Amino acid sequence: MKGKDSLQGETPSLAARLTAIKRTFLERLWGGLLVIAGIGMPLSVMRSLGTGWLPVYWLHILLGACVLAVYCWRKRLSETTLSGLFIGLCWVVGVSGVFSFGIAASSIFWLVLSCLIAGIVHSVRITLMLAFSLVLVLSVAGAGHVGGWLQASINLERYQTLPSAWLSLIFVSLVFVYFIIRAVGAQNAALLDLLGELETQRQVIERSATHDQLTGLPSMRLVEDRIGVAMHQARRSGGKLAVLFVDLDGFKAINDNHGHPVGDQVLREVAQRMRGCLRAQDTVARIGGDEFLVILPAMSELGAAAKVAQSLIAAVSQPCPIEGRVLQVGASVGIAGFPDDADSGAELRRKADAAMYRAKREGKGRYRFFSQG
Numbered sequence: 001m002k003g004k005d006s007l008q009g010e011t012p013s014l015a016a017r018l019t020a021i022k023r024t025f026l027e028r029l030w031g032g033l034l035v036i037a038g039i040g041m042p043l044s045v046m047r048s049l050g051t052g053w054l055p056v057y058w059l060h061i062l063l064g065a066c067v068l069a070v071y072c073w074r075k076r077l078s079e080t081t082l083s084g085l086f087i088g089l090c091w092v093v094g095v096s097g098v099f100s101f102g103i104a105a106s107s108i109f110w111l112v113l114s115c116l117i118a119g120i121v122h123s124v125r126i127t128l129m130l131a132f133s134l135v136l137v138l139s140v141a142g143a144g145h146v147g148g149w150l151q152a153s154i155n156l157e158r159y160q161t162l163p164s165a166w167l168s169l170i171f172v173s174l175v176f177v178y179f180i181i182r183a184v185g186a187q188n189a190a191l192l193d194l195l196g197e198l199e200t201q202r203q204v205i206e207r208s209a210t211h212d213q214l215t216g217l218p219s220m221r222l223v224e225d226r227i228g229v230a231m232h233q234a235r236r237s238g239g240k241l242a243v244l245f246v247d248l249d250g251f252k253a254i255n256d257n258h259g260h261p262v263g264d265q266v267l268r269e270v271a272q273r274m275r276g277c278l279r280a281q282d283t284v285a286r287i288g289g290d291e292f293l294v295i296l297p298a299m300s301e302l303g304a305a306a307k308v309a310q311s312l313i314a315a316v317s318q319p320c321p322i323e324g325r326v327l328q329v330g331a332s333v334g335i336a337g338f339p340d341d342a343d344s345g346a347e348l349r350r351k352a353d354a355a356m357y358r359a360k361r362e363g364k365g366r367y368r369f370f371s372q373g
């Protein structure tokens with residue numbers, strides 16, 4: 001059975017994208033650990049020259065080998081395993097350091113780091129649990145060192161003057177800060193990309209809800225809004241609004257003789273020509289197969305709509321050169337006005353439609369005003 005992602009085509013789901021972002025983040029952190037292990041292990045051996053060989057150095061070597069193994073297998077491990085192993089490793093280093101060296105243990109920062117990573121990759125609940133465990137470990141180790149039943153396993157004074165101990169600390173801090181900055185930076189950049197894509201998709205969806213996909217013209221949904229706004233303006237200014245119902249003549253024959261794709265090209269061409277006949281504040285919308293609605297707001301008199309209808313008919317009737325053929329359609333136009341003929345958008349459309357049918361009946365390729373008779 002196909003997975004959910006493959007069913008949705010080539011675009012991965014949002015959850016899959018977020019998982020991929022987390023994975024990149026964790027892989028970068030493991031990359032940092034690998035560098036630390038690769039250079040930190042020789043530094044541990046160098047430290048043993050000053051402190052004598054301590055069990056904790058065996059641990060470092062063992063952890064180094066684990067880091068290498070996880071890094072090599074990282075592509076096969078899930079995000080949860082990668083983060084779980086990372087947090088586990090931080091705790092082994094941190095707890096062993098705190099119990100071995102007490103307050104002098106620089107490895108405390110691994111414990112703090114584990115909380116930080118859990119906060120980025122997991123939930124607040126897991127982060128709080130780790131933070132609580134951190135306080136518990138420090139309390140037990142503190143009580144042990146203060147109470148004397150835990151002893152630092154080395155001569156701390158000697159240890160703190162060891163150049164290799166300080167070199168390790170400086171090196172680990174530098175490498176980790178670098179890799180964390182890179183990992184967080186990559187995560188932020190990926191999230192920003194994702195947000196940008198979501199915004200673009202939102203705009204596309206919003207546009208396809210209000211615009212016709214074939215011609216790019218406003219669709220019926222936007223028409224209702226535009227007529228409403230134009231009527232409101234006309235009421236306030238005492239002006240008029242004209243609605244023109246345009247239906248193409250002879251369009252079916254284009255589809256029948258040349259095919260639907262050619263018909264689509266004719267519709268696109270016609271839409272462009274109509275847009276070219278109008279003022280900026282006018283609207284032309286595609287409301288059906290070969291039906292368009294033109295809204296002319298802020299008219300001083302309805303008669304002026306006749307001129308627009310004439311220029312629309314003339315523009316539409318010009319021959320269309322498409323794919324080496326010269327095709328031709330015509331247009332019939334019905335006109336209704338506000339407030340003369342109707343006082344609602346639906347009524348205006350209905351009456352402009354009725355006037356258009358009269359234009360068709362009376363021979364096509366002409367315009368008619370709505371009249372009661």
Ligand SMILES: Nc1nc2c(ncn2[C@@H]2O[C@H](COP(=O)(O)OP(=O)(O)OP(=O)(O)O)[C@@H](O)[C@H]2O)c(=O)[nH]1
Pocket residue numbers: 214247248249250251252253255259260261262263264267288289290
């Ligand atoms: N190419 C194409 N054709 C469409 C689309 N939507 C509807 N149509 C076709 O448009 C035609 C409209 O039919 P009519 O209005 O009866 O065609 P007509 O030849 O203009 O008829 P009159 O209006 O009487 O002149 C039908 O054949 C529909 O299949 C579309 O998106 N693309």
